[in-house]
Amino acid sequence: MRVACLGPRGTFTHMAAERLYPGASTVFVQTHADAVLSCARLETDAFVAALSNSVADYIGPTVQALLSDEARGLRIDRGTVSLVSFSLYRPPQAGALKVVYSHPAALAQVGDWLRRSGARAVETDSTVAALALIALEGDSATGAVGPAGLGPEYGLDEVEVRLEGESRNQTRFIGGAREAPLEEAARYLVRVRDAADIRARLAEVGEVHLAGRRGEYRLFELVGGPSLAAVRAALADTGEVIGAYGF
Ligand SMILES: O=C(O)C(=O)Cc1ccccc1
Structure with missing residues (x-):
């Protein structure tokens, strides 16, 4: 099992990758986007990337890569939150x-x-x-x-040491693979086509956070414990669930 993550050895993302895929071998790449895309291009079996942190709601390069056409078929099935120092x-x-x-x-x-x-x-x-x-x-x-x-x-x-001060140090990392199966989870990532009323429809089943947009696609993170079936029903044919994970 080969997992792509931001290198070189010892990055925060590398530490998260060891937690999310214990025993796997790591393939170090230059950016979070490269990690996502190397998995999409079949160069690796899985990827780990930072999704959000205490100062930036969502990490642009990760979100943009997940919304690219190439990343179709990738599924995020695990996540971890790290207190980085x-x-x-x-x-x-x-x-x-x-x-x-x-x-x-x-x-x-x-x-x-x-x-x-x-x-x-x-x-x-x-x-x-x-x-x-x-x-x-x-x-x-x-x-x-x-x-x-x-x-x-x-x-x-x-x-x-501890340059972050009191509270600015939480980072959320996600891991995924091609066609990883999705199960009930605390959080979901959904990719939707730009349908006018989709945000309101999703809000009926969970708390909705905008992760980003690219072209006609938007990525939302849903939290607050809706069921996978409820999220899929709200999406109908306007989009798909691409991630299910807990932190
Ligand atoms: O550069 C690193 O070590 C990373 O893994 C990216 C990062 C940077 C700061 C907080 C979390 C992740």
């Missing part, structure tokens, strides 16, 4: 901190700390990619934000 890494003998590298979701979740630091933020493909980058550059004005405990592996000093 961020550390600051610096090269040895670092000077004043001027530039901080990390994944956009991480930079958003440490926003308060970042503003206080006065450093400039630069986005990388993942948190661990940021660590690799500053280790390679060896520039004494740089820092990288990523998961705790990776200093020795990259020859970096972990100089500060």
Whole structure:
């Protein structure tokens, strides 16, 4: 069993993938969208990607990939919520901190700390990619934000922990595969064609959150415990359930 997830080894998504698919081998890709699409293209058996977090309702690249024509046939059948915690890494003998590298979701979740630091933020493909980058550059004005405990592996000093502060650190990850069977669950993802009254119809069976849109398709997340049959009945022929999972 090969599971695609954002790499390199040690990203938050990698940790979630190990929880969602214990014992599977991981295939590291560059973006959440690549993880979804590699599974759709039969390059891997399953994928794991971040769906939402405490600061961004939904993660754009994941939602956009799920709404693409290529992702037809993928089904999300598992999910996990992680309390992620961020550390600051610096090269040895670092000077004043001027530039901080990390994944956009991480930079958003440490926003308060970042503003206080006065450093400039630069986005990388993942948190661990940021660590690799500053280790390679060896520039004494740089820092990288990523998961705790990776200093020795990259020859970096972990100089500060828990940059997220009190409450900004929840991330929800989903896992799926081609044609995975869907069962009763706490949450559902539905893909609908842009029908005018669909939101109201779905609201009759559950709490509806808009995840995103692409072309004539919209992705909604339904919470609050409707039955799978009730969700399907509300959708009628305007869309389909593509995910059923709990957090
Ligand atoms: O870059 C990573 O390590 C990721 O897995 C993406 C991410 C970043 C911040 C919070 C959750 C996931």
